[in-house]
Amino acid sequence: MRKRIRRKGHLIQKRPQKEIEVNDFSSRHASEGKFRITAVTQNATKAWVVGECETFKDAKQQVDNSSDPDVDYYVHGSSSRVLYSKKGSD
Numbered sequence: 280m281r282k283r284i285r286r287k288g289h290l291i292q293k294r295p296q297k298e299i300e301v302n303d304f305s306s307r308h309a310s311e312g313k314f315r316i317t318a319v320t321q322n323a324t325k326a327w328v329v330g331e332c333e334t335f336k337d338a339k340q341q342v343d344n345s346s347d348p349d350v351d352y353y354v355h356g357s358s359s360r361v362l363y364s365k366k367g368s369d
Contacts, residue, residue: 314338314362315355318347321367339363 316329316338329345332338335354342352342365354363 311357313357316342317353317355318345318350319353321349321351335362 313331313333314335314337315331317326318329319326329352330341332341335356338354342354342363345352345365348367350367352365352367353361356362
C-alpha cells in the first residue's frame with residue numbers, strides 16, 4: 280500500500296470575480312438585506328460582480344471610490360432594480 284502524502288501550505292489566492300452575462304439581470308440582485316455592486320464595461324462586452332456590502336452607504340462609498348474610466352458601476356438591492364450608479368466617464 281502506498282504511503283499517504285500530506286502536503287502542507289497552500290498558495291493564498293485572490294478570490295476571482297464572478298463574471299456574469301451582460302444581459303443576465305437575475306444574477307445581479309443581492310441576497311436579502313445586502314447590496315450587490317456590479318460592473319459593466321462601457322461597450323457592454325463584459326460584466327462582473329464586484330462584491331456585496333451590508334449597507335447601502337458602504338456600497339455607495341465603494342462605487343464612488345472606484346476610478347476606472349471605462350467601467351460603469353451599479354448598486355442593486357434584493358431586487359434587480361438599480362439603486363445607485365456611476366458612469367465611467369464621470
